Amino acid sequence: GVSGKLEQLAHGLSEKVNLGEKKTMTSAAANKPIQVSGDKKDNTIFVDVIERLTVVLDSRGSMTHSYINGCITLKSFMTGSSEMRLGLSDGVSVTSLGISGKGASAVNTLVMEDMNLHECVRWDENKKEAVFTFFAPDGEFNLLSYRIKSPFRAPISVVPFLETKPRANSLDYVLRVRGEFPADKTAAHVSLVFALPHWANSVAVETASATAAAQGGDKGAVPVAGKAQFDRKTQVVHWQIAKIQGGTEVIVRCKIVLASNMDATACSLEDFGVVRVNFELPMHLLSGVSIKFLDFLYASGKTPNKWIRYVTQANSYVARWS
Incomplete structure (x- = not known):
């Protein structure tokens, strides 16, 4: 035996x-x-x-x-x-x-x-x-x-968006992460690490399941997607996601308040650093x-x-x- x-x-x-x-x-x-x-x-x-x-x-x-x-x-x-x-x-x-x-x-x-x-x-x-x-x-x-x-x-896609709010002199930096593999497979130990610009005066980070949101859930019903933490000393966000099922999408939203002398509409994606992705896709x-x-x-x-x-x-x- x-x-x-x-x-x-x-x-x-x-x-x-x-x-x-x-x-x-x-x-x-x-x-x-x-x-x-x-x-x-x-x-x-x-x-x-x-x-x-x-x-x-x-x-x-x-x-x-x-x-x-x-x-x-x-x-x-x-x-x-x-x-x-x-x-x-x-x-x-x-x-x-x-x-x-x-x-x-x-x-x-x-x-x-x-x-x-x-x-x-x-x-x-x-x-x-x-x-x-x-x-x-x-x-x-x-x-x-x-x-x-x-x-x-690419088994995992990462697409960025900038949503500017001129009146509030702020913007949202959004990353949409999608599992581009069969629905019966699941990526594990997913993590994203990325830096925010030095001019990000105040930052709040939120995560959510974009798939659940698209299915009609209200804000309270949309589950949080993993855990994201912002290190103010290094200006780096660490986003840990336990798993991503094929065909589903998760998002991280960084709410950034700018300095008073900055214009939110003048900011661009090129101001943001490289996103490093890690994951494992079994079977x-x-x-x-x-x-x-x-x-x-x-x-x-x-x-x-x-x-x-x-x-x-x-x-x-x-x-x-x-």
């Missing part, structure tokens, strides 16, 4: 994939430390497919610069040594290896321009398939890494890559347990208005 440690990890199970004994797990579960000593091993192998995004957004929420750094990392705690074979989905194209995606899935899969393989990997260049054979060393290692430069849709990859199979060749004894997770993370994800 599965050991007590694995049962604790399985508590974060999100769904079961119908590929032999392969299972999927949440990113939080996969990050839990695993203590293995001596001969006491869980006979388990974890597979992480992680894509880290570098994105620059403009004031319309469009990307002006973007690429994906992806890697497949294995954490091997098997009781024996077995040759393994891992295959990626049929739609995967890798230009550096001469692999061309095929089938309907290729339409929804981005092209990998570069791929680097671990020294333990054997790949048959004559077959031109995304199938890799290897003996997994103990512990954690990167089986392969890749980069994608072809266009993709969703923008590339469309997936693991088709993970087989054990010539394995002796009990078949090891296999766990897999897919995660998209913000690496350098910023929005700038100038």
Whole structure:
């Protein structure tokens, strides 16, 4: 049976994939430390497919610069040594290896321009398939890494607005943040950090669910979206949001009172600093890559347990208005 440690990890199970004994797990579960000593091993192998995004957004929420750094990392705690074979989905194209995606899935899969393989990997260049054979060393290692430069849709958009109030000599700086991914997915650990201009004399920060507001709720019924704090010493706002569901929108509103000698109508978005966004999107990859199979060749004894997770993370994800 599965050991007590694995049962604790399985508590974060999100769904079961119908590929032999392969299972999927949440990113939080996969990050839990695993203590293995001596001969006491869980006979388990974890597979992480992680894509880290570098994105620059403009004031319309469009990307002006973007690429994906992806890697497949294995954490091997098997009781024996077995040759393994891992295959990626049929739609995967890798230009550096001469692999061309095929089938309907290729339409929804981005092209990998570069791929680097671990020294333990054997790949048959004559077959031109995304199938890799290897003996997994103990512990954690990167089986392969890749980069994608072809266009993709930003998973989280940030659109700014300025609402000036000349009579009150004040303005509202508003950021609308939307999850541009399927409704059945949820971004976690979302945070935005941005600076306000030095001339912001007095600042009050409010957050709300724009989706709830659009559905007709009155002001008292619209839920607050996370927690935003303004540091008066640094003029920086830190906005923490527990999660954003795909297709929903949240907003932060910074109510700024200007100095008496300033004109609110003369202010522009270019006066405001870069917005730095951080988030994690479990069980969703923008590339469309997936693991088709993970087989054990010539394995002796009990078949090891296999766990897999897919995660998209913000690496350098910023929005700038100038």
